[in-house]
Amino acid sequence: MTGTVIEAKGVGLTFQTGDGPVHALKGVDLVIEKGDFVSFIGPSGCGKTTFLRCMAALETPTEGKLTVNGMSPEDARQARAYGYVFQAAGLYPWRTIGGNIRLPLEIMGLSKAEQASRVERVLELVDLKGFGKKYPWQLSGGMQQRASIARALSFDADILLMDEPFGALDEIVRDHLNEQLLALWARTEKTIAFVTHSIPEAVYLSTKIVVMSPRPGRIADVIESPLPRERPLDIRDSPEFIAVAHRVRDGLRAGHSYDD
Amino acid sequence: MRSFGPVLVVLGVILAIWYAAAVLMNAQWERDQASRAGAVIGWAEILPATLRQERPVLPAPHQVAAEFWALTWGEEVSGRRGIVRSGSLSNRGLVLHAWVTLSATMLGFVIGAGFGILLAVGIVHNRAMDASVMPWAIASQTIPIVAIAPMIIVVLNSIGVSGLVPKAIIAAYLSFFPVVVGMVKGLRSPDAMQLDLLRTYNATALQGLWKLRLPAAMPFLFASLKVGVAASFVGTIVAELPLGGAGLGTRLLAGSYYGQTIQIWATLVMASLLAAAMVAVVGGIQARVLTRMGMR
Numbered sequence: 001m002t003g004t005v006i007e008a009k010g011v012g013l014t015f016q017t018g019d020g021p022v023h024a025l026k027g028v029d030l031v032i033e034k035g036d037f038v039s040f041i042g043p044s045g046c047g048k049t050t051f052l053r054c055m056a057a058l059e060t061p062t063e064g065k066l067t068v069n070g071m072s073p074e075d076a077r078q079a080r081a082y083g084y085v086f087q088a089a090g091l092y093p094w095r096t097i098g099g100n101i102r103l104p105l106e107i108m109g110l111s112k113a114e115q116a117s118r119v120e121r122v123l124e125l126v127d128l129k130g131f132g133k134k135y136p137w138q139l140s141g142g143m144q145q146r147a148s149i150a151r152a153l154s155f156d157a158d159i160l161l162m163d164e165p166f167g168a169l170d171e172i173v174r175d176h177l178n179e180q181l182l183a184l185w186a187r188t189e190k191t192i193a194f195v196t197h198s199i200p201e202a203v204y205l206s207t208k209i210v211v212m213s214p215r216p217g218r219i220a221d222v223i224e225s226p227l228p229r230e231r232p233l234d235i236r237d238s239p240e241f242i243a244v245a246h247r248v249r250d251g252l253r254a255g256h257s258y259d260d
Numbered sequence: 261m262r263s264f265g266p267v268l269v270v271l272g273v274i275l276a277i278w279y280a281a282a283v284l285m286n287a288q289w290e291r292d293q294a295s296r297a298g299a300v301i302g303w304a305e306i307l308p309a310t311l312r313q314e315r316p317v318l319p320a321p322h323q324v325a326a327e328f329w330a331l332t333w334g335e336e337v338s339g340r341r342g343i344v345r346s347g348s349l350s351n352r353g354l355v356l357h358a359w360v361t362l363s364a365t366m367l368g369f370v371i372g373a374g375f376g377i378l379l380a381v382g383i384v385h386n387r388a389m390d391a392s393v394m395p396w397a398i399a400s401q402t403i404p405i406v407a408i409a410p411m412i413i414v415v416l417n418s419i420g421v422s423g424l425v426p427k428a429i430i431a432a433y434l435s436f437f438p439v440v441v442g443m444v445k446g447l448r449s450p451d452a453m454q455l456d457l458l459r460t461y462n463a464t465a466l467q468g469l470w471k472l473r474l475p476a477a478m479p480f481l482f483a484s485l486k487v488g489v490a491a492s493f494v495g496t497i498v499a500e501l502p503l504g505g506a507g508l509g510t511r512l513l514a515g516s517y518y519g520q521t522i523q524i525w526a527t528l529v530m531a532s533l534l535a536a537a538m539v540a541v542v543g544g545i546q547a548r549v550l551t552r553m554g555m556r
Contacts, residue, residue, distance in 0.1 A: 058456050077462055084460040086453050094475045094553035103471065104461045135554040155461075 005069060005159060005191045006032040006055055012063035012216075013050060023216030024050045025061070030210065030219065034158075037185055037192045039202035040210045041248060042255065047217020048195045048210075052161050055193060056084050068159070080108065082159035083152030087167050089144035091136040091151075098123070098132030101151045108155055122150040125184060142173040146180070153188070160192045166201070175233065178204055182231055199252075203227075203244045204236060211248055213255020221251035278321050285317040286310035319522040327526040328354070351506060354530045360506040361496050362534060364424050368431020369492040373485060375432060376439025383440070384447040384473065385465060394444075401437050405430065405495060410502045427499040427507070434495035435488035442484025446477025478553065482546035489538045497531065508534075 011028040014021045025047040032038050040048035053059040054066055057073035068076035076082065091100045098119050105115040123129050126146040136144055145165055152160060166174045178201060185192055196202050202209050203225070211221040226240055235241055283306075290309045294301040311320045319327075335353030336342040342350045349356035379397070382389045409430050416426045450472050458468050500509025508531050515524035 056460055058459060077460065080462055082460070084457065086457065088453060090453050090457055092472070092475065094478075094555055096554065107458070107461045107463045107467050107471070 003034045004031055005034050005036070006030070006193070007067045008051075008064065009066075010064035011051070011054065011061045011066050013047070013054060013059060013061045014063075025054070026063075026216035026218050028064070028217075028219055030222070032191060032193065032208070034191055035189055036208055037194065037206050038208045038210060039194045039196055039206040040212060041196055041199065041202045042212030042217075042220070042252065043197070043214055045214040045217070046212040046255070047214070048212050049163055050217060051212075052163055052193060052195050055159075056082060056161050080155060081157055082161050083155065083157045085145075085149055085152045085160065085162040085165045087164045089136070089141075089148040091144055091147060093136055096133050096135055097128065097139065097147045100136070100147060101132075101154050104151060104155050118154050118156075122154045125153060125187070126150040127180060140173075142169055142177060145169065146177065149181075149184075153184075153190075158191060160190045162192065162194045164195050164197070167196070174198075174201070179233060181205065186229065199245050199248050200236060203241060203248060204231065204233075209244070209248055211251035211255070213252070220255040221247070223247055223251075275321055278318075279311075282316065282318045282320040283307060283310045286313055289313065289317070315519050315521055317521065319525050323522050324525040324529060327522045328529050331523070331526055332530075354508075354511070354527060357506050357508050357511050357527075358530050358534055361493075361500065361508040361531075364427035364499070364507070365431055365489075365493045365496045365534075365538070367424060368428035368496060369435050369489050371428060372432035372435030372492055373439050373488055376436035376484075376488070377443055377481070379436065379440050380443030380447055381469065383444050385469070394440075397437055397440055400433070405434060405498050406501075408433075409495075409499050413499065413502060427496050427503070430499040431492040431495035435492035438484040438487040438491060439481070442480045442487075443477055446480025447473045449480065450476045475553065478549060479555070482542065482549070485542050485546075486539050489542055490535055493531070493535050493538065 008028050008030045011025060012023070013025040014023050028047075028051060040051065042048050050059055054061050055068055055073055057077040060074075066073055069079075069081050071079065071081075091097070092103070095103065101119045101122060102115050105118060110118070119132060120129075123132055126149055128143060128146055128150065131139065131143070131147075136147070139147065149160075149162075149165065166177050169177065182205060194202075194205060207225050207229070209223040209225060210219055211223065212218065213220040223244060225244055227235060227238075227244070287306050287310055290301065290306045290313075294305075310316070311323070313319075316323070331352070331354045335350045336355055337344050339345070339350050339353065341348075341352060343355075349359065351357075379389075379393060383393055384390070412430055412433075413426045416422070416429065447469075454472060454476075455468070458472060463471070496507070497509040497512070500507035501513050504510055508527055511527045512524055515521070515527060
């Protein structure tokens with residue numbers, strides 16, 4: 001598992017607003033290798049979501065150079081190189097869970113048989129086997145979010161971009177989903193970029209933690225996690241875990257110091 | 261059926277007010293008749309007389325009901341020109357006129373709703389149309405239909421279009437507007453996140469319309485179709501006023517020429533029953549579609 005998947009060099013993004021320019025991102029340098037699980041953490045307004053959206057070509061950087069799979073993000077989007085999971089599940093209420101997962105497959109023009117087999121496979125991957133014919137409102141919030149992850153996985157993109165996917169869920173469900181996400185990552189060997197504002201979540205999940213700070217949005221610290229890839233939930237009580245969490249917290253505090 | 265009681269109470273109140281109004285409004289004519297004959301009459305004579313006048317200012321409910329029955333069942337089953345004896349609907353009865361109006365309404369509604377949906381799709385997908393079409397659509401609805409309907413009919417007649425089509429076009433003219441407004445709102449109802457999601461799949465605009473915007477617009481569409489079908493009906497009746505021939509509008513005009521108030525009211529009853537039936541049909545289709553879509 002080697003090779004650079006995402007490379008950012010001096011990436012910046014300035015929005016022109018009525019009150020003058022807003023520097024959402026400035027001078028972001030980052031390399032994400034294949035198979036990495038990279039978390040972006042920081043206070044709101046630090047540009048973590050904006051950077052994720054740049055990778056997805058939902059925003060276009062105004063400075064610097066950003067490549068995804070060696071291509072421009074726009075080309076990567078057109079090649080369907082990534083699956084994107086939003087903060088809300090955003091399932092279509094008029095489609096069943098299976099129908100929702102089939103949506104990207106229909107758009108990409110796969111055969112009916114291929115669609116059906118892929119839907120079955122990803123439903124199993126996110127532990128929702130047998131729920132394909134249910135409507136979204138019949139599922140809990142956590143199950144809906146798992147269905148939206150299945151939807152992002154269904155077309156077999158190597159990159160998974162996740163924007164605070166568990167932000168709206170309670171902590172018990174979140175712990176459970178974190179564990180499942182790690183298992184899923186181990187099985188599928190995807191490269192995952194994950195935006196969060198929870199320190200334990202970032203440390204528990206990631207091989208690499210990118211600490212960001214606001215105004216202008218930039219990278220304050222990049223931490224390579226010393227934790228093993230195999231992580232039971234109680235690893236969160238280990239001294240290594242606590243040490244990493246400490247460093248993340250320090251990074252966040254430093255970013256805030258000349259602000260308020 | 262817990263709502264049955266209140267419905268009956270409301271109906272009873274309406275009938276009571278109607279009877280009271282009929283007595284009060286028709287009483288003057290009875291007094292005038294009496295004074296012309298040199299007699300003085302009291303309420304004991306006036307009261308029953310007001311409820312059986314031939315051309316009352318306000319017919320009593322039972323008079324309207326009897327007239328309605330006579331002009332539908334009575335006319336068709338036992339009338340000389342009814343469908344039982346002559347094999348075709350009587351032009352004196354309401355059924356023929358209701359059918360003529362209904363067919364023009366349906367045609368106009370289909371044209372209007374189809375045009376409205378197309379226009380809404382254009383407005384949502386094309387910036388130039390968004391900026392340019394809506395003001396015209398709004399302007400079109402500010403012109404009183406009574407003023408413009410005769411002109412449309414005359415213009416269409418001069419290019420050889422007559423019969424059902426001119427009425428349908430006026431009906432369409434009234435019914436496209438609520439559909440445009442509802443559908444634009446509906447097609448724009450998906451939020452930014454759902455549009456971004458389709459972008460990440462590199463979906464085309466057509467796929468976005470078909471898989472996201474149109475299904476999301478369905479509840480909005482049906483709400484405006486209900487308004488649209490009623491508007492289409494009003495448009496048809498207004499178009500029939502200057503036309504002559506058959507139709508509920510023509511009947512209303514004829515009734516008012518000859519002071520046949522009971523006949524006017526019977527025609528109005530037929531019109532409101534038809535309108536209610538059409539709205540109910542749209543409602544039924546709505547319930548079915550939304551159930552099939554899992555949205556209710």
